[in-house]
Each structure stands twice: as C-alpha cells, then as structure tokens.
Amino acid sequence: MKNILAEITAHKAVEVAERQKVRPAQELENTSMFSRTPLSLRSFLKQPGRNGIIAEFKRQSPSKGIINDTADVQDVTTTYARHGASGLSILTDQNYFGGSMDDLQMARAVNIIPILRKDFVIGEYQILEAKAIGADVILLIAECLTKEEIKHLAEFAHNLGLEVLLEVHTADQLDKISPHTHLIGINNRDLKTFQVDIYRSMELLKQIPAEYSKVAESGMDDPATIVTLRNAGFDGFLIGEHFMKAENPGAAFESFTQKLASL
Numbered sequence: 124m125k126n127i128l129a130e131i132t133a134h135k136a137v138e139v140a141e142r143q144k145v146r147p148a149q150e151l152e153n154t155s156m157f158s159r160t161p162l163s164l165r166s167f168l169k170q171p172g173r174n175g176i177i178a179e180f181k182r183q184s185p186s187k188g189i190i191n192d193t194a195d196v197q198d199v200t201t202t203y204a205r206h207g208a209s210g211l212s213i214l215t216d217q218n219y220f221g222g223s224m225d226d227l228q229m230a231r232a233v234n235i236i237p238i239l240r241k242d243f244v245i246g247e248y249q250i251l252e253a254k255a256i257g258a259d260v261i262l263l264i265a266e267c268l269t270k271e272e273i274k275h276l277a278e279f280a281h282n283l284g285l286e287v288l289l290e291v292h293t294a295d296q297l298d299k300i301s302p303h304t305h306l307i308g309i310n311n312r313d314l315k316t317f318q319v320d321i322y323r324s325m326e327l328l329k330q331i332p333a334e335y336s337k338v339a340e341s342g343m344d345d346p347a348t349i350v351t352l353r354n355a356g357f358d359g360f361l362i363g364e365h366f367m368k369a370e371n372p373g374a375a376f377e378s379f380t381q382k383l384a385s386l
C-alpha cells in the first residue's frame with residue numbers, strides 16, 4: 124500500500140526548501156503579524172459559551188478527493204466562530220489538500236478565535252511561517268517525526284508563543300509526548316489505510332497524562348459522539364469533512380451545534 128505520509132513529507136521537504144529560497148526566515152520575522160501575541164487554544168477549549176469544536180476548513184483530502192471547492196474561507200470560518208467554535212483548523216497544504224497560507228491569512232483577518240495551521244511540519248521554517256501568517260497553534264504528527272524532532276520543534280514553537288497539537292494514532296506514539304506539546308490529538312483516522320475508528324480516541328485517552336488538553340480528531344459526524352467523548356474526558360473535537368461536504372458548511376455547523384446543545 125502507498126505510504127501517503129511518506130509521500131507528503133517528501134514533497135513537503137522540496138516545497139519548503141523552494142519557499143525558503145524565495146523568502147528567507149529573516150523576512151518572516153520582520154512581518155507585522157510576527158509580533159502579534161498568539162491566542163491560546165487550550166484556554167478557548169475551556170471558555171464558557173464555546174463548544175470545544177475545532178472546526179476545519181478543508182477543500183480536499185487524499186482519502187476523499189474534492190470535498191468542497193467553492194466554499195469561501197471567510198464566510199465559512201466566521202460562521203463557525205459565530206456559532207461557538209473554540210478554534211479553527213485551516214489546511215495550508217496546497218498539493219494534497221487544496222489549501223494555502225492565503226486561506227489562513229484570510230481567516231485570521233476576520234476571526235478572533237485561535238487558528239491551527241493544519242500542515243505537515245517537518246522543520247523550523249514552517250513554524251516561522253505559521254507565526255508570520257497569524258496562526259496560534261501548529262500541528263506535529265507523531266507518525267512523521269522522531270521523538271527528538273518533536274521535542275526540538277515543540278520547544279521552538281513554544282518559544283515563539285505558539286501552542287503545539289501533537290497528533291498520535293497508536294499507543295507507542297505516546298512515548299513521543301514532549302514538554303511543550305500542549306495539546307494531544309488522537310487521530311481516529313489511520314493515515315496509512317484511511318480507515319476511521321472513532322473508538323480509537325477512547326482507547327488511548329486514559330494513557331494521556333492529565334496536564335495535556337485532549338483532542339479527538341477525524342470521522343465525527345454525530346453530536347451524540349461529542350457528548351460521549353466529552354463525558355469521557357476530551358476537551359476538543361477536530362471536525363472537518365462533516366461540515367465541509369455540505370453545500371453550506373456554516374449552516375451545517377450551526378445545525379450540528381444546535382443539536383449538540385440540546386443533548
């Protein structure tokens with residue numbers, strides 16, 4: 124079977140090296156956004172009146188192909204925020220997810236809730252980019268990085284004031300949790316087979332140390348599942364496709380949250 128993560132990270136190395144040639148790190152550090160104080164997703168997940176959902180803007184994916192190629196990032200994300208999302212997740216990978224750093228910047232310009240840069244981070248430069256475009260949180264995927272790389276990149280992001288969401292899928296990856304990985308995401312989707320099992324979150328939850336915020340990721344499409352996961356101890360719920368596949372993702376989010384509030 125094709126290893127999509129290996130393919131994505133190999134492509135990422137080439138793409139990032141090209142961007143770095145055009146725009147050296149120093150230029151990123153000189154942008155006005157770079158001096159902005161990031162928002163804390165951990166705090167927003169606990170904020171009364173917000174529902175714990177990290178609502179994702181995702182145009183396409185390797186497993187699903189095109190999900191929504193007409194949605195407007197500002198319309199969708201402001202509707203997510205207006206209806207109680209605790210945070211936004213914006214895909215910035217262009218080649219495999221049809222996203223862009225422009226999407227994130229457009230979302231940043233009109234939202235005052237935390238934004239996760241959803242991408243495949245393999246080096247410091249992408250973390251500087253994240254800060255320069257107005258992200259508050261970066262994603263590190265345990266499957267793509269060694270324990271030492273995670274430790275180093277998490278500390279680098281933390282020193283810039285960014286929070287780190289470390290994504291795991293198996294129990295052995297929990298060994299890669301490092302001091303500055305503020306939130307632990309359990310991905311219900313196996314990124315090798317694309318199979319989704321929402322009970323994966325439940326299985327690993329008890330092994331995550333209490334001090335970390337816990338986020339269930341992928342495959343959630345029912346408000347009742349959120350209630351079950353919340354009661355089990357999850358603080359956050361990363362949901363993309365269920366909203367984005369609707370003709371009007373904002374309206375789908377609103378109806379989901381109304382049902383959630385009634386449970």
Ligand SMILES: O=C(O)c1ccccc1NCC(=O)[C@H](O)[C@H](O)COP(=O)(O)O
Nearest residue numbers: 184185186314340341342361362363364
């Ligand atoms: O979704 C994919 O096909 C995929 C392939 C390779 C790496 C990552 C991939 N997805 C990222 C995610 O897991 C999701 O975007 C995120 O957790 C939201 O999931 P969903 O609600 O199922 O869209």
